[in-house]
Amino acid sequence: MKDHLVIFDTTLRDGEQSPGASMTKDEKLRVARQLERMQVDVIEAGFAAASPGDFDAIKSIASIVRESTVCSLARSNENDIRRAGEAIKPAVSGRIHTFIATSPIHMEKKLRMTPDQVVESAIRAVNWAREYTDDVEFSAEDAVRSDVDFLCRIFEEVIKAGARTINVPDTVGYSVPSVWGDLMRTLIERVPGAGQVVWSTHCHNDLGMAVANSLSAVLAGARQVECTINGLGERAGNASLEEVVMAVRTRADLFPVQTRIDATQIVPASKLVSQITGYPVQPNKAVVGANAFAHESGIHQDGVLKHRETYEIMRAEDVGWAQNKLVLGKHSGRNAFKSRLAALAIVLDSEEALNAAFARFKELADKKHEIFDEDLQALVSDEDVTQEGEYYKLVYSRVCSETGETPAADVTLNVDGVEKKAAGIGSGPVDATFKAIESVAASGAQLLLYSVNAITTGTDAQGEVTVRLGKDGRIVNGNGADTDIVIASAKAYLNALNKLQIPDRVDPQGDV
Numbered sequence: 001m002k003d004h005l006v007i008f009d010t011t012l013r014d015g016e017q018s019p020g021a022s023m024t025k026d027e028k029l030r031v032a033r034q035l036e037r038m039q040v041d042v043i044e045a046g047f048a049a050a051s052p053g054d055f056d057a058i059k060s061i062a063s064i065v066r067e068s069t070v071c072s073l074a075r076s077n078e079n080d081i082r083r084a085g086e087a088i089k090p091a092v093s094g095r096i097h098t099f100i101a102t103s104p105i106h107m108e109k110k111l112r113m114t115p116d117q118v119v120e121s122a123i124r125a126v127n128w129a130r131e132y133t134d135d136v137e138f139s140a141e142d143a144v145r146s147d148v149d150f151l152c153r154i155f156e157e158v159i160k161a162g163a164r165t166i167n168v169p170d171t172v173g174y175s176v177p178s179v180w181g182d183l184m185r186t187l188i189e190r191v192p193g194a195g196q197v198v199w200s201t202h203c204h205n206d207l208g209m210a211v212a213n214s215l216s217a218v219l220a221g222a223r224q225v226e227c228t229i230n231g232l233g234e235r236a237g238n239a240s241l242e243e244v245v246m247a248v249r250t251r252a253d254l255f256p257v258q259t260r261i262d263a264t265q266i267v268p269a270s271k272l273v274s275q276i277t278g279y280p281v282q283p284n285k286a287v288v289g290a291n292a293f294a295h296e297s298g299i300h301q302d303g304v305l306k307h308r309e310t311y312e313i314m315r316a317e318d319v320g321w322a323q324n325k326l327v328l329g330k331h332s333g334r335n336a337f338k339s340r341l342a343a344l345a346i347v348l349d350s351e352e353a354l355n356a357a358f359a360r361f362k363e364l365a366d367k368k369h370e371i372f373d374e375d376l377q378a379l380v381s382d383e384d385v386t387q388e389g390e391y392y393k394l395v396y397s398r399v400c401s402e403t404g405e406t407p408a409a410d411v412t413l414n415v416d417g418v419e420k421k422a423a424g425i426g427s428g429p430v431d432a433t434f435k436a437i438e439s440v441a442a443s444g445a446q447l448l449l450y451s452v453n454a455i456t457t458g459t460d461a462q463g464e465v466t467v468r469l470g471k472d473g474r475i476v477n478g479n480g481a482d483t484d485i486v487i488a489s490a491k492a493y494l495n496a497l498n499k500l501q502i503p504d505r506v507d508p509q510g511d512v
């Protein structure tokens with residue numbers, strides 16, 4: 001009998017800390033439902049003390065998720081822990097994840113505390129957390145650059161105080177697999193009470209070794225891996241959930257553990273997170289990239305046709321590929337539409353929302369005959385956006401694109417209830433449209449990223465556009481989808497401008 005490997009997903013917390021990846025409450029709920037459906041063990045839903053919005057999102061997730069533990073991050077101060085405790089209260093199974101930095105550089109320069117004070121603070125934090133739940137996780141931030149003797153000391157104390165999971169993070173992505181495995185083995189051997197807790201690891205990908213380091217820790221005895229969908233996260237990101245899960249499963253001959261993940265939900269989860277955050281997945285990304293199962297060379301193609309396992313170590317359908325099949329068309333009725341949404345774990349909270357989404361579906365089906373799951377996700381994303389009561393709305397847009405002529409655009413915007421017309425010229429139709437919009441909005445924001453991806457195959461596919469804007473040190477991503485990529489671009493630009501209108505959350509100033 002293999003040990004259970006706990007999959008702790010932090011897409012909604014660490015993943016959300018990627019520039020511009022912040023999600024609305026509704027978006028977080030959609031991701032949380034998908035994570036639950038994929039059967040992740042623990043969903044880290046956010047950082048309750050970071051903002052009232054984070055608190056609300058965690059509380060809502062705790063209220064609807066039944067099959068996964070719902071967790072909030074908290075620094076080791078009393079306010080953070082009480083906020084986390086309140087936020088997870090509705091959960092069937094709730095966890096508080098508290099952390100404090102243990103490396104000399106962090107203790108001296110950031111916390112300005114002595115090692116003794118840090119140990120005291122950690123013990124107090126675990127005690128407060130235990131007032132709310134028995135399921136308390138403790139992380140030693142920047143463990144990778146901490147002294148091993150000090151780690152042993154603080155872990156022994158928090159285990160005595162009642163922490164059940166001990167997380168060893170490589171906060172800065174500095175380790176390599178052999179060293180990281182050795183550290184985990186040493187800690188488990190040396191810390192008194194090590195056998196009573198689950199050992200966990202949380203690795204960043206700054207040197208491209210987050211997954212390798214995590215797996216090395218598993219071989220050394222870790223039984224929880226903290227990871228994110230598509231490896232989203234601070235800087236170069238976290239260990240990818242899909243890679244960790246499939247490595248353990250594909251190399252069952254090497255790993256003495258198994259997860260309870262339903263791998264067929266991996267690709268849908270990847271697409272959902274990519275769509276919501278506006279972070280495209282690179283085509284050659286392991287497991288979830290568009291080319292992950294594509295065989296280009298003739299020899300490979302020939303081999304796979306004769307016997308799949310000549311060049312494939314996993315089956316595409318096992319991770320949820322090959323679901324790109326026709327699901328709905330223009331003659332599909334409201335019930336078919338509704339049941340397909342249910343199959344995708346999309347819950348619309350009112351009849352009006354369902355009616356509005358169905359109306360959009362009919363519009364889309366007129367333009368595009370085959371409607372795929374990805375189209376439905378994009379449609380619901382669009383619907384979420386419009387429900388938020390936008391400051392800027394697109395009323396009308398027209399572009400002229402002609403060889404030998406300067407591209408020109410006319411737009412009509414609804415700006416907080418008032419219609420405004422504008423025109424612009426540019427180096428292409430999208431540039432001209434953005435200039436027309438900017439002539440009304442005058443946001444002064446800097447365009448940091450513009451990308452278009454086809455949601456499905458075929459030239460009638462919807463284009464999914466991400467626009468990243470930066471202003472006064474803030475970064476937001478706007479998304480838009482349409483069969484017309486100029487309109488999709490205008491929607492994405494306006495979505496980003498609308499996000500800039502919403503006051504920013506407080507920087508949580510912490511991470512593990």
Ligand SMILES: [Mn+2]
Nearest residue numbers: 014234511512
């Ligand atoms: Mn992290």
